Amino acid sequence: MRDRTDRPGAPPPAPPLDDGTAERPGHQAVGETAWTRALTLIEQADEVALACHVSPDGDALGSMLAVGAVLRSLGKKVVASFGDRRFSVPRLLRFLPGQDLLVPPSAFPAEPELMITFDSSTLDRLGLLSANAGKAREVVVMDHHPSNTGFGTVSLIDPDVAATAVLAEQLIYRLGGTLDRDVATCLYAGLVTDTGSFRHSSTTPAAHEMAARLVATGLRTDEIARELWDRSPFGYLKVLAAALDRVTLEDGLVWTSVTHLDRASYGLPYEEVEAIIDVIRRTDEAEVAVVLKEDDLGAWQVSMRSKGAVDVAALCTALGGGGHRSAAGFTSHDSVETTMNRIRALLPRKA
Template sequence: MTPDVRDRADRPARVESHNGVGGGAIPESDWNRALHLIKQADEVALVCHVTPDGDALGSMLAVAFVLRSMGKRVVASFGDQPFAVPRLLRFLPGQEMLVPPAEFPVAPELVISFDSSTFERLGMLGDNTARAREVIVVDHHPSNAGFGTLGIIDAKAAATAMLAEQLIYRLGGRLDRDIATCLYAGLVTDTGSFRHSSTTPAVHQMAARLVATGLRTDEIARELWDRSPFSYLKVLAAALDRVKLEGGLVWTYVTRVDRAAYGLPYAELEGIIDIVRRTDEAEVAVVLKEDDQGAWQVSTRSKGTVDVAAACAALGGGGHHNAAGYTSHATVEETMAAFKRELGMA
């Protein structure tokens, strides 16, 4: 029998969270209001940001499991068209609870948003969420603007999954292998498999709780990092062939034409930035990825000295000090010129 996390000696004694908007500890009154809203709702609509990563989708599905066990009607989605779970995340359990954007409530009673800092990051479901009676925002991005009607926002949390775990505990949920798999995917994704500076003792303690349910960390790692279609290698080769090193900045781009030549979906491009950022001579790495609509999705990484979140926020995006992004509708040259100006490199 799966142990009830409420009775486990290794669960956190109390939640130590800091509100990224207000700058102080998340008030117990906010947690209590979130619990009240959830318990009063007959149906709870869950949403995460477009092109979801492991933290966004994993956190959302983990909480969905608990809400379903409470007898709630649960609908979960993200605002992409076409609607498809990224291949790397198709191992996550609970995807039967996902619905395409067209089946998401037009004006929900209660929405819980995961890992999104703005309505705009919710894509097609931004307007639906804005029409909801109540919107609980569960997020860890410092750039979160405080949208919604209630924020459970911790800028010091390494992943939204850490807040999702706290919410699950407070709802009296049970930590089983399926829930742990979803949360673990979020935790390892946003900590770079525990390599990023955000990895704290609390991160490892949470990982221990999740692994104790019996999940296979080797299988999760293989799905997230050690698999790719052959077409990815061809597109990666094209991106690396045009890579540029300019002072402390290394950057490249991937076009729709690159992907079309090998039939590679946009969602498969996520890992390119992690290869480019390895460059010893560069402090900042940038990869521009042209999406199916022709916009450039700009991914940036820093090794610590440069605050890429500030630069991306100035250009309409956001993220974390060492990992951030934004959308550009300009040309590659114009996009990079604007980013370099924000870095003081122009």
């Protein structure tokens, strides 16, 4: 791939193939057999269909677009999508390059020759595209969630890396691709999203080393940060105020809800309320934070955060979802009261 940065000099060096995490006790990186199989399938495929999870975040969409851009530069026919009924890139991610690769679910191959999924721990998380994955000849699953069910025919799954973007970068180098500024922007968005701007426990030396490689391409970290965290419509403040007005603290748990009516009053799309959990979880008196967000179809999308003592991934998996030890979620079709009672029943009781 041609390096399109404005900076002189060679592109950043490739990372070590174990991504630097082999130093961690008990770490099991993706095996070479899986990498070789994935590369062979890509080489043989006439078309590669890429998909990430519904309501994509920076890691899901960024990883997918980065790999898609490199595959296209290598001469592959590429199509990319995510399975939301209302197909629209979240406003916070519309700055990402490469979105001309995206097509709505209706235009996605019904029976892909080769499908690669990004950041999706279960088949259900692909939404409308789960049926396409079920009919695909081969499905390469690229993910870092410990709760991944291994639903593909090839698993590039490593729960010890900071983000799916780490695996995407590995794939790019193994394909013989290089990083230009556009590709690096997509990967950087994924890395900073899932490390919480390098504040989460998933931030390893390897994560910082990857960030250095990406920044060396000439991307603007200040502009990316502003797009991801420092912009919101005025209506968000009103909806946040409503959520804070009904926030409840009880025995180490802090929680609130955001209704469809809250958002509709200000014309606020669902994806704009994702960050409310980051405000609620700051509560000193609570180990676990929960935000229930009513989507446009009336279901409650539940986000959970832990400060480390409680494994919310295990809790959410028991409720049909998944995620990481300190950040997870699930979907509920019950009332707020019933949903919260189900959560309370699974939370560990204090001695």
